[in-house]
Amino acid sequence: MNDIRTRRPTKQRTAIEADLERYEEFRSAQEIHASLHARGDKIGLATVYRTLQAMVEEDLVDTLRTGDGEQAFRRCSTGHHHHLVCRDCGRTVEIEGPAVERWAASVSAAHGFTDVAHTLELFGRCAPCGAEG
Structure with a gap:
């Protein structure tokens, strides 16, 4: 293969x-x-x-x-990142979240987990879609 x-x-x-x-x-x-x-x-x-x-x-x-x-x-883009996604139009913004990374490491360590990976997507309404509704 x-x-x-x-x-x-x-x-x-x-x-x-x-x-x-x-x-x-x-x-x-x-x-x-x-x-x-x-x-x-x-x-x-x-x-x-x-x-x-x-x-x-x-x-x-x-x-x-x-x-x-x-x-x-x-x-x-390359590298670890998260997404903010408009649930109406699908517009997506890549975001970095140092607080999320610290939180994930802390929670993982507190429960004895290692080699932890995560994904995070935040869904909302972007400004143009919010203005329409």
Whole structure:
């Protein structure tokens, strides 16, 4: 089996990477698939899912669970960070949280856990969406 860091760039993967670069918000595999088809790329939904999962494993794409439990994907910057996500329009802001990091380390140590990882997404309404409602 090939190491995931040495996967060759297929036509499908290149199209998915290009599509991810076009958007700032988190999007589902189905939304990415529809966007690719609208542009004329004939890529199966299963291929989109497999490619996105490989990209997550390679730390090239971030993923989160939306409010309804659906997995969503976004090309993000490198390094550990968190997200502030508008629940109306999907606008996403990358945030760093030193207080969260300290809290996670403290809670983990207090319970005797080591090698702890975490994710944090905050959901709210961005200013433009808040002004509309």
